[in-house]
Amino acid sequence: MDISLTNSRTRKKEPFRPIDPENVRIYVCGPTVYDRAHLGNARPAIVFDVLFRLMREVYGADHVTYVRNFTDVDDKINARAKESGRSIGEITAETTQWYLDDMAAVGVMEPTHMPRATQYIAQMVAMISELIEKGHAYEAEGHVLFAVESYTAYGALSGRSVDDMIAGARVEVAPYKRNPMDFVLWKPSEPDLPGWESPWGRGRPGWHIECSAMAEELLWKTPLEQGRLSEAAQAHPHLFDIHGGGNDLTFPHHENEIAQSCCANGVEHMAQTWLHNEMLQVEGKKMSKSLGNFFTVRDLLDQGVPGEVIRFVMLSTHYRKPMDWTAEKADSTIKTLRNWYNQTLGEQPATELDEDFLKCVCNDLNTAGAISRLHKLSAEGRVSDLLAGLEFLGISLDQVPSWGLPSAWDSLLVPLADRLAQARQIAMESKDFSEVDRLKTALLAAGVEVRMSKAGVELLPGAGFDAAKLEGV
Known part of the structure; x- marks a missing residue:
């Protein structure tokens, strides 16, 4: 069956034609693992899980490669380590498992590959070196920066002007930058921060380079080395088929990924199709700790909201529309x-x-x-x-x-269950079951399943449940 997808790059809904039908390749930006995944983090995980399932359905499970990364080197993680006194490795191991457990609870399948940024530092260093060699990056005061002016297509994905991009990126003003828009590929690390040796000294990668390096390694170099990339795919102007993520990543993250990947590999485009999901709201408002409507996935699960319900509610809104959790x-x-x-x-x-x-x-x-x-x-x-x-x-x-009863039904069915239990207790002594029969008949007529045992009475809404029929019971 034909698939059509709205391509953020062209701003059109287009027929999806894989570069190589024998190896459909997808990359999605994953979480920065410094804390529990919030409800908004679950939306792209669920959306692109459905995409993964669809591609497996249409092209076959053995012909789809899906990569979703973990960012486990980041200033937020460093700050959390300092606050807690725990090691960075201990924190990221714990929070990565939290994410996997919570996503499994909402029905998300594990991708083909789940690379951690710290496992691909060598590939990042190699890509940065290549960008310097080709004149797209430069070293300055222990930093390596991408020279935005060297890539004329910069801004095409987001469609922003240079002024808009400078404002949107909240660019760091630094004397070593040739252009305010130039962004960091590598930065020096103090002794108390994570760092790796490189041609530019001990340091750590910028955020954007990690996705370019991991996507290139797992969706281009690895299948090429394994003989799983057709000649047509090797000659294609795109590296792989689909890149996804939340629309908050369009600029600057995805814009910078494109610049890095295209310049390093000499290709016209990084991904053939770009997909972006809209953001999540809670009760009609942007999710925010200051508004008191900030939830992690684990918060809802612990409150008794089943993972299947979280997933169903998410999927009930099209991925390109804002999703309101209520x-x-x-x-x-x-x-x-x-x-x-x-x-x-x-x-x-x-x-x-x-x-x-x-x-x-x-x-x-x-x-x-x-x-x-x-x-x-x-x-x-x-x-x-x-x-x-x-x-x-x-x-x-x-x-x-x-599952427990939804809150809207508690006030209706719980009292009726208590009444039925009391009526049953009285009937056991009087041998008059008329009130028990009357209540059961009314409940069954309203579509309520009645379960009575030595442990008590349980009422469950069944098929065709109609609360209105219980008025006056």
């Missing part, structure tokens, strides 16, 4: 997935995806449309197709019975 959406999603769980009990997913469902995903990752299609499949009773679609989107219903 408690109401989470509660509604729990109700939907509970209903689908009850509807699909004992069923198996179809061996092939519903064609209209797959068309939605192929149309610029329209997961919102795909979820609408799932609602229709549910209404039509096509439960095997419904299960197959959920499985493709990375949403499992297996844990639904263990």
Whole structure:
């Protein structure tokens, strides 16, 4: 099935044609691991996980290479180490595992490669040396900087003017810069900071160079050395197929990646297609600690919000639109997935995806449309197709019975469960079960599953749950 994607580079929705259908190659900017992943960090992880799943579905699991990096050398990490008194290695090992655990909880598959920046310092040094040799970078006072004026296409991705770029980059004013826009490839390290030996002295890489070096190594050099790159791909003006990330990375990070990669490799473009997801809001406002609406993924999981619900809510909005996380959406999603769980009990997913469902995903990752299609499949009773679609989107219903009730239902069903338990206790003594039967009949008519055992009474919203039918019970 044909795939179309909105290319940030051309600002158009285009048919996706892989450079080499036998080896579709994707790079996505991953997290800087200095703390827990916040809710906004989960959006690109989930969006590009669906892209990975789609490419595997269309081209075959063995023909897709997906790289998502970890930035484990960064000033924020250094600051955290100083604050805590812990080693940088200990912090990054812990926070990297936190990220993997939290992303697994929201259904994110592990990419083909998850390189850590510190594992590719040699490749970064080699790329910087090449940029100097080709006249695109220069050394100054222990720093190496990229000479922006040497790359005439700089700014093409973001479409910004030089003045806009200077303002947007919040460029560091430094006497050793030839141009205010020049950015750091390598910087000196003090004795108490992480550092590696280089031709320019002990130091550490700038942020932007790491992605260029890792993408080149894992998506160009490695497949070339392994004989997994066709002659046509070797002659192509792009290094690989797709580069993704949040739209906050478009400038300066992705703009700088392009400049480095194109100049070092002598290619016209770094990636054939650029995909950027929009940002996340919470209850209609930008997520911010000062507003008190800042959540990590772990915060929500610990509050009892299932990972499947977080993922479903995220995918219910198109990736190129701002996503608003609300408690109401989470509660509604729990109700939907509970209903689908009850509807699909004992069923198996179809061996092939519903064609209209797959068309939605192929149309610029329209997961919102795909979820609408799932609602229709549910209404039509096509439960095997419904299960197959959920499985493709990375949403499992297996844990639904263990979920707590959404907050909106607590005030309704918990008191009724207590009343039914009390009525049952009285009936056991009086042998008059009329009140128990009346309550059970009303609950069942409202679509509530009634579970009674020695442990007590449990009420679960089932398929067709209608709270209005419980008024006056």
